[in-house]
Amino acid sequence: MSALLELDNIGCGYDGERVVEDLSLSLTEGDICCLLGPSGCGKTTVLRAIAGFLQPSAGRIELAGQLLASAEQSLAPEQRRVGMVFQDYALFPHLNVRDNLTFGLKNQSAREKARICDELLQLVKLEDLGHRYPHELSGGQQQRIALARALAPEPKLLLMDEPFSSLDVELRRALALEVRAILKERGITAIMVTHDQSEAFAMADRIGVLNAGQLQQWDTPFNLYHEPATRFVANFVGQGVFLAGYLLDRHTVRTELGDIEGNRCYEWLENTPVDILLRPDDVIHDDSSDKRAEVVAKVFAGTATLYTLQLPTGSRIQSAFPSHHDYAIGDHVGIRIEADHLIVFRREEQAVGGSHYGLETTES
Numbered sequence: 001m002s003a004l005l006e007l008d009n010i011g012c013g014y015d016g017e018r019v020v021e022d023l024s025l026s027l028t029e030g031d032i033c034c035l036l037g038p039s040g041c042g043k044t045t046v047l048r049a050i051a052g053f054l055q056p057s058a059g060r061i062e063l064a065g066q067l068l069a070s071a072e073q074s075l076a077p078e079q080r081r082v083g084m085v086f087q088d089y090a091l092f093p094h095l096n097v098r099d100n101l102t103f104g105l106k107n108q109s110a111r112e113k114a115r116i117c118d119e120l121l122q123l124v125k126l127e128d129l130g131h132r133y134p135h136e137l138s139g140g141q142q143q144r145i146a147l148a149r150a151l152a153p154e155p156k157l158l159l160m161d162e163p164f165s166s167l168d169v170e171l172r173r174a175l176a177l178e179v180r181a182i183l184k185e186r187g188i189t190a191i192m193v194t195h196d197q198s199e200a201f202a203m204a205d206r207i208g209v210l211n212a213g214q215l216q217q218w219d220t221p222f223n224l225y226h227e228p229a230t231r232f233v234a235n236f237v238g239q240g241v242f243l244a245g246y247l248l249d250r251h252t253v254r255t256e257l258g259d260i261e262g263n264r265c266y267e268w269l270e271n272t273p274v275d276i277l278l279r280p281d282d283v284i285h286d287d288s289s290d291k292r293a294e295v296v297a298k299v300f301a302g303t304a305t306l307y308t309l310q311l312p313t314g315s316r317i318q319s320a321f322p323s324h325h326d327y328a329i330g331d332h333v334g335i336r337i338e339a340d341h342l343i344v345f346r347r348e349e350q351a352v353g354g355s356h357y358g359l360e361t362t363e364s
């Protein structure tokens with residue numbers, strides 16, 4: 001599949017101040033992507049630049065080979081064939097659902113508009129509500145109508161800015177999956193902005209993680225979790241903690257939990273100080289293990305309980321135990337590490353000898 005949208009080193013901001021720097025990404029036709037990141041990192045700013053509400057001060061934005069914007073020129077929003085769904089639905093309160101849906105259709109006959117309307121109402125499964133006014137619809141129904149309205153002019157690209165954030169958690173999840181199915185059915189290419197990871201994971205083929213206006217990684221949900229490219233992504237996506245250690249050889253990290261061997265080769269020298277990312281599913285409950293840790297916090301989550309465990313040196317790790325193992329704060333539990341995808345980042349300090357990090361306590 002070819003790239004539909006290309007952002008090439010764009011920079012943009014407000015009042016001469018750059019908010020987004022050197023951002024490049026390429027979106028394949030038919031893909032749904034999410035921009036994910038903490039509040040204020042620039043997600044909406046990127047969306048506004050693509051929609052045409054903000055002109056980039058550097059770089060180029062192209063859609064299907066056509067230049068949408070650069071520092072020198074900018075195509076008007078209505079000429080871009082880019083649809084937009086907003087957080088607050090933005091339906092016209094004085095128009096009923098059918099009139100909302102056809103509002104943006106200027107060149108079609110009444111008959112053609114009626115056909116498009118029927119088709120879209122069927123797509124979002126609200127066939128019987130065409131006569132209702134926005135205030136007579138639930139939040140989820142309003143957002144489905146807002147989606148249908150954005151699809152009516154057949155945009156090449158759909159942008160959605162936190163489309164589910166006004167809805168309660170249960171409805172958000174359900175609607176995220178439903179909207180994904182609708183977009184896939186129509187082969188719509190879309191970008192959604194969210195700061196909710198589970199929503200991004202449920203919706204997206206590809207996720208861009210932003211921090212302070214910089215794209216940290218543009219990847220599949222699987223790779224973001226298992227192969228985070230930066231410390232920020234490792235911290236921001238999923239759960240887990242860093243445990244200090246140093247490189248024993250090119251495959252093995254020595255930590256206070258013993259020597260942990262991963263499935264890859266590191267290019268750093270022996271004794272390089274590193275931090276190893278341990279996800280809760282890398283730390284396995286094992287009563288027969290001689291590695292012990294103290295339970296210092298626990299969060300029950302149905303099928304599993306997330307324990308925060310303190311090691312003899314005071315370092316803390318997390319582990320998800322099946323929830324029928326019920327331990328109390330202060331209990332000591334056996335653990336072992338099972339980490340195939342060993343995620344390691346170099347720690348910026350002097351190389352160390354073998355007696356650091358309380359390793360004496362865990363070496364046999």
Ligand SMILES: Nc1ncnc2c1ncn2[C@@H]1O[C@H](COP(=O)(O)OP(=O)(O)OP(=O)(O)O)[C@@H](O)[C@H]1O
Nearest residue numbers: 014015019037038039040041042043044045046195
């Ligand atoms: N119209 C504006 N004028 C000046 N600064 C702005 C304007 N809009 C946004 N900003 C600033 O630009 C930065 C990025 O804002 P943006 O809305 O893109 O963040 P975001 O990642 O979408 O955040 P959130 O998740 O909170 O919506 C913030 O520091 C914000 O204060």
